[in-house]
Amino acid sequence: MKFNPDADLDTSGVEDTRGSGGGGGMLPGGMGIPVGGGIGGIILLVVILLLNGGIPGVGGGGADEPTVRNTGAGNLDTCKKGTDLAQNEDCRFVFYQNSIEGFWAAELPRRGKKYTRAPLRIFSQQVNTACGAASSAVGPFYCPPDKRVYLDISFFQTLQSELGAQGGNFAEAYVVAHEYGHHIQNLYGYLDRIKTREGPTSDSVRSELQADCLAGIWTKHATTAQDKDGDTFIEGLTEDDIVRGLDAAAAVGDDRIQQKTQGRVTPENFSHGTAEQRMRWFKTGMDSGDMTSCDTWGTDSL
Template identity: 35%
Template sequence: MKWEDGDASGNVEDRRGMGGGIIGLIVMAVAFYMTGDLRQAKFIADRVGPVVNKAVPPRNPGQGKAGVNDRMLDFSKKIMGYTDSAWADVFAIHGKRYEKPTLVLFTDRVDSEGCGVAPSSVGPFYCPASRKVFVDPSFFEELESRLKGSKADFSKAYVIAHEVGHNVQNLLGYNKLVEQYRRREGENAGIRLELQADYLAGVCWNRVERERSIIEPGDVESAITTAKAIGDDRLQKNARGWVNPESFNHGTSEQRLKWFTEGLRTGDAEKKALDRFFNPNIPPLKL
């Protein structure tokens, strides 16, 4: 994937190294000293840490870390730039304004500003309340080790575009719609939203590709491998006290694959194409 020539998005927050790291440990040590109770100290650190983090600016804001991590920051900005312009175009066609999400890079844990404090084990996720996408780069390092080198780039781009897809759903009202289905279909209703997000990720890269031609041979296959690998339960790991918007069923890997490639093939963002996922006659597991 030739991502380097894109326009960098200004909506990327670099919070790497600020998570539960040193500040969390200091808060925990102080709390332990004061309470003498390790469990209570951890409870306090989990809640106070993110607040302190917000108040203390990072040492080199926007600079990230040296070496391989700078590529991560650069990559994230460019990928968000591509998704921003693709969706701004689609929304403009329909006379709407696209409100860009912010991507937050973090390590260990992060305050999602509306969806609780998340440990990195939950995987990439989108918080509708803050309209932010959260990614711990260690998730991407895992993908890289599995996919070997540059072929992992489009897989990462797919994952980011899936989360950005949740922002599109948020803006178009599908997030609210799924609540109605939840009463009838329980947690499986979430599959509708997840598969639509995969479809939207495909649509997004179709639109980018039409303009810039950046996808290389092998890229789509690697993203498909990723879609398979992260189907079902990869993003479902949960932690206590944390409402994870990605905690529901994502559908089977076959379903994810089907809809991502369909979006990639057609680039169709018309209402009819998007409403398919909310057809009451088709149960979520049959989509």
């Protein structure tokens, strides 16, 4: 994944609250699960809310334009130019956010839809949200009421060490793009359709696969998003990048996680889709680059 050193980075869409404290407890659905420590505890929490389109029982809404503040010890305000990546590798998250949101902010108006900003909030250990308090164990998530994507970047270590993904910059970008896919769903009202949360054809699975497809659409156009001077944020993606993105999608498939945690696959408990489905829908979006290819709600063959 080649970042453009000439790009002007915009930190107004990234909130870095690491080290600022706040929050406690878990998001709804987290504390109620009787899990122990180690890989089982981590993954069973991840399977509930990892890359999830909001929290069970929470609908849309919230402020139309969220206020963005950088308050934490891990402040990313120094990420102003592409060259700043050399001094602070966490600037890559500003690259991801600028490219992903920049693409959708341009794409939706072309389709007659207003785009509303969704800041990326980076936190450590725990965070308060309009969906409730969350700990790092729940993995990345999108909260519809406050229209924010939440990410503890230590998750990417879990993705590799616990879930077996290869990792890499584009694997990280895929995760962030997936969460922004949920934001696009929220703007179109798709998250309000989620009534059934378990099963191979449940609304939850359809939502997650559609978010994977939307992440693939951004991938197709990743090198087109530009800063205010017309410089792109991402100059190029390699075949290895794509392989790592697909690998990350497979690593968080329900069947892979269930096999790791319980030694068997139980489709009746699926909430995100299988490894094969997640890769296929991500690739569908990437190959087409068109939102009309992502209709997981109107097909019987997920």
